[in-house]
Amino acid sequence: xxxxxxxxxxxxxxxxxxxxxxxxxxxxxxxxxxxxxxxxxxxxxxxxxxxxxxxxxxxxxxxxxxxxxxxxxxxxxxxxxxxxxxxxxxxxxxxxxxxxxxxxxxxxxxxxxxxxxxxxxxxxxxxxxxxxxxxxxxxxxxxxxxxxxxxxxxxxxxxxxxxxxxxxxxxxxxxxxxxxxxxxxxxxxxxxxxxxxxxxxxxxxxxxxxxxxxxxxxxxxxxxxxxxxxxxxxxxxxxxxxxxx
Amino acid sequence: xxxxxxxxxxxxxxxxxxxxxxxxxxxxxxxxxxxxxxxxxxxxxxxxxxxxxxxxxxxxxxxxxxxxxxxxxxxxxxxxxxxxxxxxxxxxxxxxxxxxxxxxxxxxxxxxxxxxxxxxxxxxxxxxxxxxxxxxxxxxxxxxxxxxxxxxxxxxxxxxxxxxxxxxxxxxxxxxxxxxxxxxxxxxxxxxxxxxxxxxxxxxxxxxxxxxx
Numbered sequence: 001x002x003x004x005x006x007x008x009x010x011x012x013x014x015x016x017x018x019x020x021x022x023x024x025x026x027x028x029x030x031x032x033x034x035x036x037x038x039x040x041x042x043x044x045x046x047x048x049x050x051x052x053x054x055x056x057x058x059x060x061x062x063x064x065x066x067x068x069x070x071x072x073x074x075x076x077x078x079x080x081x082x083x084x085x086x087x088x089x090x091x092x093x094x095x096x097x098x099x100x101x102x103x104x105x106x107x108x109x110x111x112x113x114x115x116x117x118x119x120x121x122x123x124x125x126x127x128x129x130x131x132x133x134x135x136x137x138x139x140x141x142x143x144x145x146x147x148x149x150x151x152x153x154x155x156x157x158x159x160x161x162x163x164x165x166x167x168x169x170x171x172x173x174x175x176x177x178x179x180x181x182x183x184x185x186x187x188x189x190x191x192x193x194x195x196x197x198x199x200x201x202x203x204x205x206x207x208x209x210x211x212x213x214x215x216x217x218x219x220x221x222x223x224x225x226x227x228x229x230x231x232x233x234x235x236x237x238x239x240x241x242x243x244x245x
Numbered sequence: 246x247x248x249x250x251x252x253x254x255x256x257x258x259x260x261x262x263x264x265x266x267x268x269x270x271x272x273x274x275x276x277x278x279x280x281x282x283x284x285x286x287x288x289x290x291x292x293x294x295x296x297x298x299x300x301x302x303x304x305x306x307x308x309x310x311x312x313x314x315x316x317x318x319x320x321x322x323x324x325x326x327x328x329x330x331x332x333x334x335x336x337x338x339x340x341x342x343x344x345x346x347x348x349x350x351x352x353x354x355x356x357x358x359x360x361x362x363x364x365x366x367x368x369x370x371x372x373x374x375x376x377x378x379x380x381x382x383x384x385x386x387x388x389x390x391x392x393x394x395x396x397x398x399x400x401x402x403x404x405x406x407x408x409x410x411x412x413x414x415x416x417x418x419x420x421x422x423x424x425x426x427x428x429x430x431x432x433x434x435x436x437x438x439x440x441x442x443x444x445x446x447x448x449x450x451x452x453x454x455x456x457x458x
Binding site for chain 2: 050052075078079082083085087088089090091092093094102103106107108148151152155
């Protein structure tokens with residue numbers, strides 16, 4: 001069953017055509033990596049999946065809900081689709097554990113003791129149990145991102161969206177975050193859509209790679225075939241450029 | 246200081262009314278101001294317009310005119326005394342300034358905070374209440390302090406409509422005793438009794454929150 005489905009989706013910012021005739025299907029449990037040069041529409045695409053950006057034409061089905069239908073309650077989708085941002089977006093006025101516990105308390109009405117137990121388990125899982133009481137301003141970028149991932153997981157989502165989760169991090173912090181993401185990908189029930197420039201991560205974890213440029217999906221193939229023999233010239237060029245780094 | 250002794254209960258009554266009016270107007274203008282600040286940052290266009298019109302009207306008309314309008318015109322329809330008319334006017338007038346202060350505070354909070362909260366499943370109102378507004382108030386605190394102190398001083402508008410406040414009683418004492426100078430000195434000191442602790446408390450709050458952040 002497909003978790004996310006784009007059918008002839010068009011997205012404009014004023015006159016700018018940000019997504020052009022996007023067709024894409026992601027099955028439940030799949031890990032899909034979205035790559036492409038900057039300005040290609042990767043972030044725009046991933047942000048449409050939980051309604052942070054509206055689409056103007058076409059159909060976008062997420063967990064069975066039609067996002068283009070004005071009657072759709074966006075909060076119902078967001079309950080099941082978590083998002084991890086480039087700049088973390090942790091709640092600056094809440095401690096690490098409060099960041100994790102807030103949404104389950106308010107949205108899922110989870111019992112307080114249970115909420116705390118789950119939050120501690122997640123802190124454990126991302127290796128930051130000792131930072132539970134710290135404020136975001138006291139954490140490093142990599143720690144903030146791991147808390148942000150724990151915050152998303154606390155909602156027990158069916159799908160997780162990652163929008164360049166390591167792009168704002170110092171190089172030595174990236175590994176810890178990618179390790180956590182690898183763990184999540186290993187859970188076969190979680191659907192993951194990841195925008196990233198980490199090619200080694202894509203190679204190791206992704207079931208499929210989507211290559212975008214100029215608002216279009218140019219290539220959609222299995223990870224092996226994408227990295228071994230990309231069919232699109234733009235994808236070949238892109239890979240040779242990132243490989244030189 | 247004989248004047249203070251002779252008219253102590255008069256001054257004290259005025260002080261009481263000023264305090265009461267200030268507290269009511271402070272709470273009222275914070276609630277109204279926050280409401281109209283939120284209206285102006287909502288995505289709904291007509292809400293923004295309504296919020297903006299409210300702020301522009303009450304911010305740009307002298308407090309005295311608002312007070313007299315309530316006391317002379319509105320009071321003909323809805324019965325109210327000078328104290329009530331003055332306090333409502335003070336609330337409306339101050340709320341416009343507080344709306345602007347809080348709105349600026351909201352806009353200073355990184356948009357990623359709202360986005361993170363919405364993506365996390367929170368409704369707009371929940372995200373506002375638990376994430377954005379606490380951070381906005383922290384930013385707005387110094388200017389809110391100014392508004393509160395202005396509010397206490399502006400409550401002297403009650404004297405114009407027989408509101409029995411400190412200023413009103415000061416006028417009475419000055420007229421009865423002919424010791425105008427001393428009467429107004431005493432009135433000034435009574436205002437300081439309200440405004441100085443308030444301004445020190447706001448400073449303390451600022452420091453305290455800064456340390457916590």
